[in-house]
Amino acid sequence: MKLFLFGATGWIGKQVLEVLGKIASEYQVFALTANRKEDRLLKILKKWKAKYGVVTGKKTGKYRELFYGTEKIPDLIEESDVILFACAGTSLARYLFYALEKNKKILLSNKEIIVSFGEIMSQKYIKKILPIDSEHSSLFQLLKKFKFSEIKKVAITASGGPFFRRKSLKRITIKQALKHPVWRMGKKITIDSATMMNKSLEIIEAHYLFKIPPSKIDVIVHPQSIVHSLVFTNDDTVFANMFYPDMKYPILYALGFPERKPNNFRKIDFENLKMNFYTLNRKENKAIDMGYFSIENKKGYPAVLNFANEEAVKFFLKGKIKFNQIIPLVEKTINSYKPFKVKTLDDIYGIEKWTRNKIREFVK
Ligand SMILES: NC(=O)c1ccc[n+]([C@@H]2O[C@H](COP(=O)([O-])OP(=O)(O)OC[C@H]3O[C@@H](n4cnc5c(N)ncnc54)[C@H](OP(=O)(O)O)[C@@H]3O)[C@@H](O)[C@H]2O)c1
Incomplete structure (x- = not known):
């Protein structure tokens, strides 16, 4: 092929x-x-x-x-x-x-x-x-096993990034933000993990890929990133999908689909497995809250969220704004946006242009 x-x-x-x-x-x-x-x-x-x-x-x-x-x-x-x-x-x-x-x-x-x-x-x-995104590959694999009507809700996990529940984000340097505790990734997504915007984007991604309403998508912080998603069925049984945090797992699954291929990736060592989970209320985290808000309201909000974040991360990586300014800048852009029913590719490209200009105006 x-x-x-x-x-x-x-x-x-x-x-x-x-x-x-x-x-x-x-x-x-x-x-x-x-x-x-x-x-x-x-x-x-x-x-x-x-x-x-x-x-x-x-x-x-x-x-x-x-x-x-x-x-x-x-x-x-x-x-x-x-x-x-x-x-x-x-x-x-x-x-x-x-x-x-x-x-x-x-x-x-x-x-x-x-x-x-x-x-x-x-x-x-x-x-x-x-x-191929790990949480969504994981959900894809789990959701196949159930009828839509059997599912009470789903959860995607978040490592929490390097600064989870850290009180002050004032003095975070680019180097610190680029050091992810679990995953190795490109620069932009590493910063998104540190701000939790990565999870915010993933809530939206899960909503579109699997048609799950936002109220039925939870985020659970799980620093070890071994469980990637969970499905809660109507009888309150919980199904989890686990693999070590290595993108080769979801990549191989997608390449081999519908077959499952044996591999030499690191296997779970149950004797030494330590896992923690923390529930996360959207009100605790502005990035996550904006993700839910965007899919609850649609009309271009998810696109604005993505483009504003991309632009803000670029400014941070160039040293033009501080780490703790990324999310407020995205929020300010979201708040200035006038929503409308988007229908075409060009509508989205128009939103992209508006968003990038807006945020540049704010940073000037
Ligand atoms: N890394 C992960 O673990 C992970 C997990 C889940 C999802 N993802 C997603 O997978 C994608 C790639 O992530 P990554 O970590 O591999 O990023 P990366 O290391 O930064 O690589 C990005 C790739 O895309 C190219 N690229 C960059 N900007 C582009 C643009 N404007 N137009 C076209 N191509 C462009 C780059 O080309 P150059 O090398 O020439 O710049 C490079 O080949 C992202 O959407 C990310 O959200 C990543």
Whole structure:
């Protein structure tokens, strides 16, 4: 099967290629993208003998074996069997829609696209997506076992990040915020884990992927990140899905679906297992509260939340704002937004433009 891997130079891209090399050998790496890291992309292209490499963040052209810009992407999607979206951000969202239209098998780790565009994605499309985000892969696996009417609620877990219940966030440095206690990830998602915005986006993602109302999605803080999601059935039985915090588990599950493949990943050592859980009230955490608010109200709010957060994180990583300004800045942007019924891709792109401009105005 021909695989088109978006975001091959990122952390998830790296994990995908490792899984492919060791286990899922039925895949042929056909095409790869990076945003700008073309030398790294070229190395990966050669190592995996991929046919095409695309540097999406550069102006159209061709240099060495690589295509620049996005012009070539639709043709490559048509030639591929499976599309794996592990690129960050939403700039390539229209190609996810294109691949969905072309009925391709879609594996998705990118949560920003679901959060921002979920409001205009039909169920027909959503059902074609196999999630790779760990909590959603976990929920996908559990929910298959029950009728919708049997489910009382679900919960996704959060590690809590490096600053869970820390009283003052005043002096957090970029270096401290980029040090996640459990997961290794790209920079943006690591900051999102530290602010808990990652979980906020995941509540929205779970809502769109599984059609679960916000009132039936809980967040439980579980610092060890071994349980990834829970399903509570009507008879108050709780089903949990467990694996060590290693993205190779959900990646392999999605690549192998519907089969389950044996692997050499770290196995749970029950003799030495220590797990803690803390329930989290949305009022305790502004980022989480904004996630619930966004899906309760829709009308573009989830998109604003995502774009405002992306922009605020960029400002933080550039040293222009402090860590404890990220969430208030997102909140201020949400509060200035005038909601409307979004219907098209262009509506979302319009919201993106408005949001990024607004937040730049605030930071000036
Ligand atoms: N890391 C995790 O454990 C994890 C878990 C669940 C979900 N996710 C999601 O998976 C996605 C990737 O995360 P990651 O941790 O692998 O991020 P990452 O290490 O920062 O890698 C991001 C990848 O996307 C490319 N990229 C960056 N900005 C882009 C843009 N504007 N347009 C197109 N491509 C762009 C990068 O290319 P360059 O290298 O050229 O910049 C790179 O290949 C994110 O949506 C994240 O939320 C990640």
